[in-house]
Amino acid sequence: MSVEETLVDAEERMDKAIAVLQHNLSGIRTGRATPGLVDSIKVDVYGSATPLKQLASVGTPEPQQIVIRPYDTSTIKEIEKAIVAGDLGLNPQNDGRMIRLNVPPLSTEVRKKMVARIKELSEEAKISIRNIRRDANKAADTAEKAKEISEDDRDRLKEEVQELTKKFEAQVVEMAKAREDEVTES
Numbered sequence: 001m002s003v004e005e006t007l008v009d010a011e012e013r014m015d016k017a018i019a020v021l022q023h024n025l026s027g028i029r030t031g032r033a034t035p036g037l038v039d040s041i042k043v044d045v046y047g048s049a050t051p052l053k054q055l056a057s058v059g060t061p062e063p064q065q066i067v068i069r070p071y072d073t074s075t076i077k078e079i080e081k082a083i084v085a086g087d088l089g090l091n092p093q094n095d096g097r098m099i100r101l102n103v104p105p106l107s108t109e110v111r112k113k114m115v116a117r118i119k120e121l122s123e124e125a126k127i128s129i130r131n132i133r134r135d136a137n138k139a140a141d142t143a144e145k146a147k148e149i150s151e152d153d154r155d156r157l158k159e160e161v162q163e164l165t166k167k168f169e170a171q172v173v174e175m176a177k178a179r180e181d182e183v184t185e186s
Contacts, residue, residue: 001139003149003157010136010161014129014168021125021172028114029088030182033060033103038068043082045075055079066101073097106183114183122176129168136161
């Protein structure tokens with residue numbers, strides 16, 4: 001692989017690590033209702049596990065409430081079961097046409113657990129980014145040994161990969177801090 005190909009590959013993989021972190025952070029409960037809280041729910045319907053957002057529209061008409069309106073009302077019982085099984089700590093209220101989820105305010109203890117989980121997820125993302133850096137550096141060393149690139153190119157590549165690593169780790173810290181602030185504020 002050339003220097004540019006190695007850099008592009010590392011950057012794409014680091015972008016994916018950030019996307020995974022963003023997805024995981026969106027599922028963490030804050031004191032406010034957001035459709036992201038139910039994004040991970042899969043419903044056993046029509047013979048397969050289907051993501052909830054493919055079966056219903058999800059909205060937040062009030063800061064403490066999520067409303068789920070199934071496109072097909074015959075699936076409402078399965079959606080309700082999936083929410084209960086999803087272990088979100090939310091009790092679905094089914095009126096036959098839609099499901100309401102009231103999001104209770106977070107206790108201090110729950111907030112601490114959420115912050116700890118955010119730190120865990122951000123550390124996993126940093127580890128992933130560092131592993132990508134290690135792989136790129138290994139590729140640079142291999143290419144230099146195989147005489148595909150010069151020592152100077154290898155060193156330049158390693159410096160650029162380190163800059164990428166710093167940039168993406170800063171994004172992780174920023175995202176985690178923003179989510180922690182959301183969890184602790186209300």
